[in-house]
Amino acid sequence: MTERDGGRRDLAAMLSQVMRALGAVELPVLDAHGVSMWGYVVLTALRESPVRTQAALAEAIGADKTRIIGTLDELQEAGLIVRERDPADRRARLLSITEEGREVHSSTQADIQEKENRLLAMLPPDDRRGFLNAIEAMSALPREDIVAMAEPPGGGARR
Amino acid sequence: MTERDGGRRDLAAMLSQVMRALGAVELPVLDAHGVSMWGYVVLTALRESPVRTQAALAEAIGADKTRIIGTLDELQEAGLIVRERDPADRRARLLSITEEGREVHSSTQADIQEKENRLLAMLPPDDRRGFLNAIEAMSALPREDIVAMAEPPGGGARR
DNA sequence: TATTGTTATACTCTATAACTATA
DNA sequence: TATAGTTATAGAGTATAACAATA
Numbered sequence: 001m002t003e004r005d006g007g008r009r010d011l012a013a014m015l016s017q018v019m020r021a022l023g024a025v026e027l028p029v030l031d032a033h034g035v036s037m038w039g040y041v042v043l044t045a046l047r048e049s050p051v052r053t054q055a056a057l058a059e060a061i062g063a064d065k066t067r068i069i070g071t072l073d074e075l076q077e078a079g080l081i082v083r084e085r086d087p088a089d090r091r092a093r094l095l096s097i098t099e100e101g102r103e104v105h106s107s108t109q110a111d112i113q114e115k116e117n118r119l120l121a122m123l124p125p126d127d128r129r130g131f132l133n134a135i136e137a138m139s140a141l142p143r144e145d146i147v148a149m150a151e152p153p154g155g156g157a158r159r
Numbered sequence: 160m161t162e163r164d165g166g167r168r169d170l171a172a173m174l175s176q177v178m179r180a181l182g183a184v185e186l187p188v189l190d191a192h193g194v195s196m197w198g199y200v201v202l203t204a205l206r207e208s209p210v211r212t213q214a215a216l217a218e219a220i221g222a223d224k225t226r227i228i229g230t231l232d233e234l235q236e237a238g239l240i241v242r243e244r245d246p247a248d249r250r251a252r253l254l255s256i257t258e259e260g261r262e263v264h265s266s267t268q269a270d271i272q273e274k275e276n277r278l279l280a281m282l283p284p285d286d287r288r289g290f291l292n293a294i295e296a297m298s299a300l301p302r303e304d305i306v307a308m309a310e311p312p313g314g315g316a317r318r
Numbered sequence: 319t320a321t322t323g324t325t326a327t328a329c330t331c332t333a334t335a336a337c338t339a340t341a
Numbered sequence: 342t343a344t345a346g347t348t349a350t351a352g353a354g355t356a357t358a359a360c361a362a363t364a
Contacts, residue, residue, distance in 0.1 A: 008272075009298070010271055010275070011272075012178065014297075015181065024302060025305065113167075116170045118308060119305065122296070123292075123297075124292075129286075130286040130290050132167065135173045137282060138176075138282075139172075139174075139177050143179065150184045150275070151277075152277075
């Protein structure tokens with residue numbers, strides 16, 4: 001009845017619906033912990049390792065270098081990150097997360113993943129495992145690899 | 160090595176990366192067929208069945224009623240949809256897809272899904288099946304159901 | 319008075335360009 | 342002159358408010 005003549009809906013359409021729902025689920029959590037979406041993304045990136053320049057951080061999280069400045073200001077103001085001038089090159093700002101930033105990140109992430117897990121619990125175990133494996137695999141690929149992979153074999157040949 | 164101490168990355172983070180890549184893959188296809196993203200979404204919705212008001216269509220695709228007007232103008236101009244006044248209520252505009260609209264939609268969708276399938280082909284069959292089952296199940300749920308599902312049991316009780 | 323569609327306005331987000339300071 | 346960071350400006354996308362036609 002809700003099936004459609006053998007076809008399936010477009011991947012992007014389905015994923016964007018899921019994304020919107022996830023946004024509705026997770027934004028209140030971020031609010032409760034006092035971090036913005038981009039702030040959380042920055043903390044997630046810095047949790048792995050410090051970064052030597054803001055441009056590199058922006059690149060790493062898929063943002064523009066001008067776009068994250070306000071976010072960095074807020075995080076610094078809140079004591080969640082530190083920005084120090086690189087003594088070797090006083091133009092650059094060494095970015096790192098503070099202990100407090102680590103705590104805020106991990107408590108926020110715990111809440112987020114707890115909700116995500118409750119959502120995933122609705123799925124049959126096999127589907128849940130396949131779903132996680134799949135998005136982990138796909139999201140690990142550089143975007144250009146994905147774009148290339150979607151092209152017909154030998155397709156789009158330059159000449 | 161690329162694994163992280165037992166944890167997993169956030170669902171929303173992974174999904175948004177995949178979404179961006181999908182956008183890069185699919186936008187050129189839409190361009191090639193001369194339809195905008197929202198135009199394609201509208202055609203997809205009208206392909207199922209006609210709609211009696213623009214507000215209802217907007218609601219159905221998760222958009223604002225003022226937001227789709229330009230899109231409807233373009234689609235009508237291109238002869239892909241028709242907008243007729245409802246004789247029974249001359250305020251309303253009956254929306255339906257034309258034969259040409261159907262053709263544009265189905266050729267566009269064929270190209271899109273062909274690329275999506277090439278992408279999915281990178282996955283082991285079990286993961287692919289689980290992934291598709293999972294997003295079909297989750298995207299079929301109304302957003303408020305998903306939000307409610309993510310809450311702790313009995314959580315957020317009103318009184 | 320309420321509703322459908324439209325237009326006008328404002329607001330948010332993002333990208334581009336111009337500027338400062340270092341090198 | 343080139344680069345890191347910042348600020349200023351402009352553009353897209355979206356939402357809100359006001360409006361005209363119809364009920």
